[in-house]
Amino acid sequence: MRTTPEILQRQWNSIDYKDGGFLxxxxxxxxxxxxxxQSISQKTLLLVCATDIGTIESSRSMAVTRRKRETDNRWALSFELLRNEQEGVFAILCSDIIEHSRSASNEKEALTLVISRYKQWSRLLESQRSGLMDESSRKGLLGELLFLQERIEEGDSALTAIQGWVGADGADQDFVYEDGWHEVKSVGASATSVTISSLEQLDCAGEGELVIMRIDKAAPDKAGALSLNDAVSQISGNLTGASDALDLFRSKLSTYGYLDLQEYSEQKYYCSGSQRFGVNDTFPRLVRQNVPTQVESLHYELSLPSLAGWLKG
Known part of the structure; x- marks a missing residue:
């Protein structure tokens, strides 16, 4: 039986913290x-094992403590929540760490998986306090993954395609290749506008593309629908013979703020189509060169129907 966040939360709620002890x-x-x-507001997850546990660093989100028990000479490792504002995601984190290590064939292997997963979560919570991507970020990542899959299917080597996914590393554009740059935007099927979130987003040397992906939530049984985890699995499955590309793909996903959580399998999406607009000197865009120097940052909306003159066939 899978240990879900909901089950853990109910079990925590059943404990009277005043009594001390653990369940x-x-x-x-x-x-x-x-x-x-540990106190009325500090939930704690504790594991006990015979395997020696090395030193593990705490983070700003969690205190990690290890000790050897005098009663049975076994090791205890505890994960204690420090940030109350992250209480909502702590049950998800604990559930994920438990499930991530469930398939291990022995205690030592399970412990290795626990520590590795904790380190992934620790990095994620430092950059993304909620731990989970919001709906807009999920659809945005899905759109970029679908575009990446297209590049691979169109003939780019897997490593080249993934190396060009520079937006995952914080670049202003999502993809940069020899044939130009590409900014991918995920919008609903009926959307008539798209938001450009900075002056730099459509400002890059050479001609590029604004790629519109029409993505909406879908029923689980809809033909062609897929979850965020499905999209990741599809690309990962195509990289089984390319370890360098697979390692880089996983690294970029982690930097983006993605972990393969069960929550990202629950919602299905459907991409009903895409549009590509050529971005050149005539394209209606705001960049550093055409706004007053006093303007430090801005975001604006473009009318998609009005861009018909730049629509690629």
Missing amino acids: QIDTKHPLEWHIGY
């Missing part, structure tokens, strides 16, 4: 798990 959970897991409170 053992998930007895069929390779590791021994307990949950409890």
